[in-house]
Amino acid sequence: MGRWEPDARGRLMAAAIELSLEHGFEQTTVADIAARAGLTERTFYRHYADKREVLFAGPIDLHALLAESIAAQADSTSPIDAVATALDSVSGLMQQNREGSRLRQRVIDANPMLRERELIKLASLGAAMADALRARGVTDPTASLTAEAGIAAFKVGFETWVNDATDAHDLQHHVSECFDRLKAVTAGR
Amino acid sequence: MGRWEPDARGRLMAAAIELSLEHGFEQTTVADIAARAGLTERTFYRHYADKREVLFAGPIDLHALLAESIAAQADSTSPIDAVATALDSVSGLMQQNREGSRLRQRVIDANPMLRERELIKLASLGAAMADALRARGVTDPTASLTAEAGIAAFKVGFETWVNDATDAHDLQHHVSECFDRLKAVTAGR
DNA sequence: GTGGTGATGTCAGTCTGTGACATCACCACC
DNA sequence: GGTGGTGATGTCACAGACTGACATCACCAC
Numbered sequence: 001m002g003r004w005e006p007d008a009r010g011r012l013m014a015a016a017i018e019l020s021l022e023h024g025f026e027q028t029t030v031a032d033i034a035a036r037a038g039l040t041e042r043t044f045y046r047h048y049a050d051k052r053e054v055l056f057a058g059p060i061d062l063h064a065l066l067a068e069s070i071a072a073q074a075d076s077t078s079p080i081d082a083v084a085t086a087l088d089s090v091s092g093l094m095q096q097n098r099e100g101s102r103l104r105q106r107v108i109d110a111n112p113m114l115r116e117r118e119l120i121k122l123a124s125l126g127a128a129m130a131d132a133l134r135a136r137g138v139t140d141p142t143a144s145l146t147a148e149a150g151i152a153a154f155k156v157g158f159e160t161w162v163n164d165a166t167d168a169h170d171l172q173h174h175v176s177e178c179f180d181r182l183k184a185v186t187a188g189r
Numbered sequence: 190m191g192r193w194e195p196d197a198r199g200r201l202m203a204a205a206i207e208l209s210l211e212h213g214f215e216q217t218t219v220a221d222i223a224a225r226a227g228l229t230e231r232t233f234y235r236h237y238a239d240k241r242e243v244l245f246a247g248p249i250d251l252h253a254l255l256a257e258s259i260a261a262q263a264d265s266t267s268p269i270d271a272v273a274t275a276l277d278s279v280s281g282l283m284q285q286n287r288e289g290s291r292l293r294q295r296v297i298d299a300n301p302m303l304r305e306r307e308l309i310k311l312a313s314l315g316a317a318m319a320d321a322l323r324a325r326g327v328t329d330p331t332a333s334l335t336a337e338a339g340i341a342a343f344k345v346g347f348e349t350w351v352n353d354a355t356d357a358h359d360l361q362h363h364v365s366e367c368f369d370r371l372k373a374v375t376a377g378r
Numbered sequence: 379g380t381g382g383t384g385a386t387g388t389c390a391g392t393c394t395g396t397g398a399c400a401t402c403a404c405c406a407c408c
Numbered sequence: 409g410g411t412g413g414t415g416a417t418g419t420c421a422c423a424g425a426c427t428g429a430c431a432t433c434a435c436c437a438c
Contacts, residue, residue: 004386004433004434004435008385008386029424030425039386039387040386041425042387042389042427043387045426046385046386050425051424051425078377078378079374080374080375080377081377115309116305116306116308119309120304120305123308141349141367141370142373142374144345144348145341145345145367145370145371145374148344148345149338149341149371149374149375151341152334152338152340152341153334155337156330156333156334156337157330159333177330178330178334181330181331181334182338182375185268185269185331185334185335186338186371186372186375186376187372187375188270189267193402193404193416197416218392218393219393219394219395220393228417229417230395231395231396231417231418231419231420232416232417232418234394234395235416235417239394239395240393380437380438381436381437381438382435382436382437382438383434383435383437384436385432385433385434386431386432386434387432387433388429388430388432389428389429389430390427390428392426392427392428393427394423394425395422395423395424395425396421396424397420397421397422397423398420398421399419399420400417400418400420401417401418402415402418403414403415403416403417404414405413405415406411406412406413406414407410407411407413408410408411
């Protein structure tokens, strides 16, 4: 793997996951990751802003996807349904790589610093959805609350999905079920 | 401020907030903070696990407070109401220091790393509430979703509270209002 | 084949965080 | 009033995360 092999970013990400699964994320140094990818530490930081980011920078822009999905829906659609639909399309993309998600999640769950990064990524997606809702005239705090509620449903649904050893249902099903439960819960049931 | 002045922790926290307001959190080094508190960098790390923690380690154990509040409520109380009541008591404590909260929040909002830490602290409080709900027989994913929904309401309510220049309402009012909005939102309104 | 361009390498440096050990103030006990 | 224990603090050395400045390399257009 020489200096000019293609897809340096992808190699770095793969190396980071491999090494973290083997020895843990903390025990893996950036120099280790770069070396396995055939690169140097300095080059790692040209591709990723910091060590944790290598596990979170996916190929698709979920912010844009969510924003466009919400913007595209009929004006008559309620905010919560718009959010549910947007997250459903994201779920559709994610579940194409269930095993990859499981490996990645195993690394993240084992490290508090990575959990922090995961939470701010989710919060950032929530902020994008809240913006999209405001753009269609939903006022605050309703816009923020709807987005946050959606993120909560997605988070819990995703967790159930990666931990479900039976593979009985897909991510969309789990998230959709969480939306239903959330509606029941806030109704006092 | 010599070596054995009392309340080293409090001095470090005050120094951190002061310096962060003056020059920004990033620009402030741990050595700077320790020096203003009349201590050394090494001693800072004996009181706080890392640089960010100095802004988040409060004197009261909110986890225990939330757990006890939820456990103390009547069995007939619905999960969402139990969570709302628990967060109401936390709000009661917080609003005794509105100006302090505003200064602290100004520092946090200006720094993404601090926002990360804030989110994991909130998530941790949510996990404590979910545990308390499970202890009273609420099953998953309802327990997790209820706790997450409560955190969402608290988060948005808190934000409104610190940014409300009129001081017209207290934190409890804002959070309670967010719970009501949340119920309306998930009902499709 | 020449020059420009973007990706990579090299090097030096700051800051965060930690282990090991020394020092200091205070307190209990004789 | 000395003496030893205890906990908080200081000192030192060091690994690892990041960054700025500059050099080098592969490739492509002309």
